[in-house]
Amino acid sequence: MLYNMPTKLYYGKNIISQHKDEMICGEKALIVTGKNSAKITGALDDVISVLNEFKIPYVHYDEIGENPTYDMILKGRDICLKNECDFVIAIGGGSPMDAGKAIAVLTANPDLIPDDLFDNNNYDVSLPIVAVPTTAGTGSEVTEYAVLTKPNGRKSGFKSNLIFPDVSFLDPIYMLKMNKNLTLTTAVDALSHAVEGLLSKKSTPISNILARESIELIYRYLPKTLEDLENVEYREKLAIASTLAGMVIAQTGTILPHSLGYRITIHKGIRHGQATAIFLPLIAKEVKKENPKKVETLEKIFGTLDNFEIFLKKIGTYNFNIVFTEEELELFSEEVMNSSHIKNTPGNYDKNKIKEMYKKIAKI
Incomplete structure (x- = not known):
């Protein structure tokens, strides 16, 4: 039997403010979200407040929809590369967190295409990942999985120890909305x-x-x-x-x-x-x-x-x-x-x- 859960998980109300230094996993962040949940729950504001306090620049990519597609992932990767971001903060439900994981791998391996993610022999490095869930559902904040929607419409998951988030912040306050x-x-x-x-x-x-x-x-x-x-x-x-x-x-x-x-x-x-x-x-x-x-x-x-x-x-x-x-x-x-x-x-x-x-x- 093997039990492996390398993610550092912080849980509690207002937990980000209590461990904010651990959110800083690089010199410039790509924040990955959908259009609404990260904003209306207060999670995005809390994350930006920490980045500003530590004077960490960031770029916010908010175009992740339900069941993230290759196009969404590739656009996020291009933004991450263009802005030279070196870690990813994914805020939201399973879709933004899974998208953030895929973007983190593709940015660290810019020669890869999304199909390459499904064979983890294709890569051995990823950008650091921070996860902030705003729903109680997928558990993506503590898994080595990400599910994407392929161009043919089929959903398929990829698995790699590299996409266990480095640190996750689980705050039930973000789920009240x-x-x-x-x-x-x-x-x-x-x-x-x-x-x-x-x-x-x-x-x-x-x-x-x-x-x-x-x-x-x-x-x-x-x-x-x-x-x-x-x-x-x-x-x-x-x-x-x-x-x-x-x-x-x-x-x-x-x-x-x-x-x-x-x-x-x-x-x-x-x-x-x-x-x-x-x-x-x-x-x-x-x-x-x-x-x-x-x-x-x-x-x-x-x-x-x-x-x-x-x-x-x-x-x-x-x-x-x-x-x-x-x-x-x-x-x-x-x-x-x-x-x-x-x-x-x-x-x-x-x-x-x-x-x-x-x-x-x-x-x-």
Whole structure:
């Protein structure tokens, strides 16, 4: 068993001001954000305040959208190179953090193209990375993963120890502005990470402990948070749960629900967290057939796997309708069967079983 989590993580309210010197990882920063969240949460102001205090110049690149594309990454790299920035501060949800990781590698290796990121033998250096999450979802602040959207529309992740952030600042205050829909979809993304890590063939005693705590926190506090969005105590619990779940997948990776969910995010526009979480009960039941011990933690928390599905429905995870054509089912099942997620998922899967899973969550 190996446990590796080299990121230095600071957690707490107003945590940046308490450890501001550790944000300074170079002489000029590229700040990577989306258009809104970093600004409205106060995170961007806090970061800029620290940079100004230490007289560190910076450039702000704020054009990262949901599911970052190659074009977004390349533009960020070009800005970073042109302005001679030597470290990256990524502020926001998973998309800005993942984009910041990709930009950090491509800037340090300017001869590479985005496709080269998916083979980490192509590079052995990255700019330092600072992560400031503003959502409780992806856990990217503590993982060696980044997910990009390729020109063909497919989402694909790359992995490298070089993109573990050097330091991350987790402040629940930055999450108080999240609306109900964003709170839901990001939290069930974190839940997916924890559950998938628990079920994965790569699970370890340590990752299982982290996964169990994450799942219990989300089970207890997500329904409360959805009813009281500005409750700091509840936000703290979800922030911790998300980061714990990130630590889990940093060891185990993700499994089939992620691959299944990617197709309906790309082709049907369903947000990633919900698109993944709706498949969790289905996969858990398949895993139970092969290895009942793998689902014991879920059954202790929720009572039964059916109750797990009822929980997801009650909080609104399934609040959409999807229609699939037979052509889509054929395409999606083929792509899922060719994905890397399948080998780490206990159970037996073929195209027909994958098609049946899609049919269970859709109207045909």
